[in-house]
Amino acid sequence: MEHEYDITLTVNGTAVSRRVPARQHLVDFLRDELELTGSHAGCEHGVCGACTLRVNGEIVRGCLMLAVQANGCRVDTIEGLSDSKELAALQKAFYERNALQCGFCTPGMLLAAQDLILKSNRPTREEIRNHISGNYCRCTGYEAIVDSIEEVVNGKS
Amino acid sequence: MKAPAFAYAKPSSLAAAFDLLANPDAKALAGGQSLIPSLNMRLSSPELLVDITGLPGLAEIKVLDDVVRIGALVTHARLEQSPEIKKHVPLLAQAVPHVAHAAIRNRGTIGGSLALADPAAEYPACAVALDAVFIIKNKTAERRVKAEQFFKGLFETDLKPGELLIAVEFPIAAKSDRAVFLELTRRHGDYAIIGLAMHNERFVFLGAGDRPKLFLFQKDLQKAKEGLKAGLNPPADLYNSSATKRHLAGVLLERAWNTNTTSR
Numbered sequence: 330m331e332h333e334y335d336i337t338l339t340v341n342g343t344a345v346s347r348r349v350p351a352r353q354h355l356v357d358f359l360r361d362e363l364e365l366t367g368s369h370a371g372c373e374h375g376v377c378g379a380c381t382l383r384v385n386g387e388i389v390r391g392c393l394m395l396a397v398q399a400n401g402c403r404v405d406t407i408e409g410l411s412d413s414k415e416l417a418a419l420q421k422a423f424y425e426r427n428a429l430q431c432g433f434c435t436p437g438m439l440l441a442a443q444d445l446i447l448k449s450n451r452p453t454r455e456e457i458r459n460h461i462s463g464n465y466c467r468c469t470g471y472e473a474i475v476d477s478i479e480e481v482v483n484g485k486s
Numbered sequence: 487m488k489a490p491a492f493a494y495a496k497p498s499s500l501a502a503a504f505d506l507l508a509n510p511d512a513k514a515l516a517g518g519q520s521l522i523p524s525l526n527m528r529l530s531s532p533e534l535l536v537d538i539t540g541l542p543g544l545a546e547i548k549v550l551d552d553v554v555r556i557g558a559l560v561t562h563a564r565l566e567q568s569p570e571i572k573k574h575v576p577l578l579a580q581a582v583p584h585v586a587h588a589a590i591r592n593r594g595t596i597g598g599s600l601a602l603a604d605p606a607a608e609y610p611a612c613a614v615a616l617d618a619v620f621i622i623k624n625k626t627a628e629r630r631v632k633a634e635q636f637f638k639g640l641f642e643t644d645l646k647p648g649e650l651l652i653a654v655e656f657p658i659a660a661k662s663d664r665a666v667f668l669e670l671t672r673r674h675g676d677y678a679i680i681g682l683a684m685h686n687e688r689f690v691f692l693g694a695g696d697r698p699k700l701f702l703f704q705k706d707l708q709k710a711k712e713g714l715k716a717g718l719n720p721p722a723d724l725y726n727s728s729a730t731k732r733h734l735a736g737v738l739l740e741r742a743w744n745t746n747t748t749s750r
Contacts, residue, residue, distance in 0.1 A: 330491060331491050332491065332492065332493040332494065334494060350491070351491070351492055351493060351494035351535070352488065352489040352490065352491050352492055352525070354488075354489075354522075354526075357488075372487070373487035373488070373526050374487060374523040374526045374527055375519065375522070375523050375590065378587070378589065381589055387563070387592040388588060388589040388592060389589050389592055389593050390519075390589050390590060390593075392487075392522075392526065393518055393519055393522045393523065393590070393593065394518065394522070394593065395494070395518070395522070397494050398515075398518070398537065398539075441588065441589065444588060444589075445588075458674070459583075459674045459675075460588060462587055462673055462674040462675045463586065463587025463588065463589055463590065463675055464587075
């Protein structure tokens, strides 16, 4: 039997109220209910990082959080963070350095990378690699991704 | 990879949580970083998830006289950033960065990790190495259990139905204490092939059996290595045989032995 609950949350700055099944993952809620399909559902058990979102300012796995758990939370997705231009420098670097091919991992990768940029001061390549170790890319071999993040980190004033 | 249907409740008091957990098909949900994958893979199908993250007082790190008391709901990220943990429980501070990845450390909790008792996880080994004490409550009573008695087997603990792990107490490190945490992984954040939490003469291996494996080694490294050979029988995984893991355990033992500092 499906159990449903009312939730209210802020998604990309907009208040949203919906009735959701308890078992619905946050990433599925965003994709299926709100049509915010930039966050990707990949492995759906917390390994690949394609569903990385920001909840109350911290990155999380969208497939390891239930929509009902996001009640009262502030959720930011790749759509919101693109629109606000917060990710503009990273997106430009990824584009210029071919840090994506199929693009499936890219939204999650950008959120993970931005988290590092916000939290650390001039991380080394090793630290960059560690920080994105939870985000799989099956195309690029990561080198161009690390280059892009490093470029933005070094350009940070 | 979608979870089966379940009901959800988020109580705001311990009393209400215990009433909900009286249902034998209810499961406590903290950070959900292990429970939700197991639901997604349909390895588990509870009737009711009791979200305990709204319970007051369980997300605190308190420095008391001779212990640091860590509430069950403290996340890995909080431990990672805590100056108190770095200062007073250096072994744990060394272990935290090895726990999964940033996005998971933001939600996963110490109580959840310990109560799950995954033998490849970092905290159970640290808890045994440090002789931590687990504080467990049910509707009517509170009891304290030593880490060594808490871990009973593969994902098996001393927790009884209707009980919740409330907090863990780690002794405050003395100046003369030596603490080393090491693990070998194919990639940062992966499950360890083998790992070691060392506190003075207490050497605890993770990924080495059905629960943290404790050895007491003193003075003689050669004897310690022999003891490990005789006493450690780690299960093989997809990539590493039992013999490889035993060899790697010896490598970690020697590295830890040669580290003479309590800091990184």
